[in-house]
Amino acid sequence: MTKTKVCIRIDIDTVRDTQVIPIVLEILDRFDTSATFFVTTGEDMTFRNFKNYLNPIKLLQKKAIQQHGIQQMLRGMLYKQQVQKSANVQLILEKKHELGLHGYHHYNWMNTLQDKKLEDIREWISKGSEMFEAAYGFKPLSFASPGFATSPEFLEALEDFNFAYSSDFRGKEAFYPCINEHKLSTMQLPVAEKSFGELEFEGFSQDQIYNIMINDLNDAQDFFVFYMHPSYEPILNRDLLFKVMEYITSSGKFEIITMHQLAQHIKKGDLDENPANI
Template sequence: MTGTKVCIRIDIDTVKDTQVLPVVLEILDQFNARATFFVTTGPDMTFKNYRNYRNPLKLLQKKAIMQHGLKQMFRGMVYKQQVQKSKNLQLILEKDHELGLHGYSHYEWMNTLQKKSKEEIREWISKGCELFEDACGFGPRSFASPGFATSNEFLEALDGFRFDYSSDFRGTEAFYPEHDSYRSSTLQLPVCARSFGELEFEGRSQEEIYHIIKNGLDTAQHFFVFYMHPSYEPILNRDLLIKVLDHIISSNDLEIITMHQLAKHIKRRGLPENPANI
């Protein structure tokens, strides 16, 4: 592998995300790019999370509705649909992309993790692994915490599952988290930039977002994990997404690989002497 390694991380948080998977897969096909997907398990409770999308900018309110869909949010209230049961997940595997576990019960996880004990978190992850395997036919080899929610109890529970790596933080370097006298045995591959949606929420223009992502890509020292959702970037910012992907593909210094490939590369190379502390 040569140059800076670029990983495309795509989080499947909702049933709506699964419904539009063919769109993002078609875009990835255009660039012959393999991505790393993380799918949440358990009930889709987007309707509970909708209040988090309210803001004074009408454009963003409109995009939140377009992303999740009023009809789909209503169906979630009535039918309690399970995200991992979508047949579209098989499309990810058929096209040789990576698929990992994005926790269990996305809304509850990101809003209550801090209150959970190590044993309760272990039960959550176990339930997620069970539902993932039922849906996909194999157990997950990687993990990503919903909403980047973490705690000391979570990190200790996570180690018991021996995932190849996890992606629970934001940052620019891989590390093994430490707290008190505890050092995690699970390699962390952080997300290196905010998503288009997060940047739009700050009031950034399309051109500003492009240059923020481009600058991150061009100045990354070792790797760059780019982060998005199927129902947002490919649907609501398709041209911007294609512009970013085109920049990656056209650069001689950037190479797209999966996060599993990145983890293997980093473990083989080794980490800097001073691991990150949390």
């Protein structure tokens, strides 16, 4: 029986995310699995989200506060901290996990990409790639857009960088975007399901989230990209994460690989890919 390919995608958005990387790596070691990390570049501007927590309703979302940390957010207001410069990110490479580029200036990217022209987006990706290479000694081979923000201009800009793949959408199948019936050359590997945190915010219980994940895993035809952040799922949803990981690794139905390995499988024709109009 052919096993469904499972990729674990972990997005490093903030300095707080980098601080808990050792804990994440311990969990991956425990399950003897590889993962694909995407690290953002540029200044951590999470403190700009602070206004969201002044709303009493938002304040009740204690996990959101715990994820980012009030202290860390205030520190960001005083110091220009660059996410990619954290020494902990090097631990990912030492453990032989995959590391790709998660954009440039995460906060600005999420909130202003739709207003950017093609030339501006090219410059953003170029700056992010330069910062990535300066920090780790090699050019990024893959990309993931912060906040799944996309636009036709962004997809066209990706064409200049020859990434092996990009992961900028949610969905069940790999595809090559089409713009005005023109098929682009950068393969898209979508995330299959929302993160635990997103599902919690929508009001789902822990048991419901577990069932959603297991049902989606079992329904996956060829592959499933599982998505999380270091400072949320491994820290604030640890028991649920362990439960899902134990199912993936012990059921005998799945093979965990990196997203780069998945892209290679698809390009060799081992799995299907489709064009999709954007």
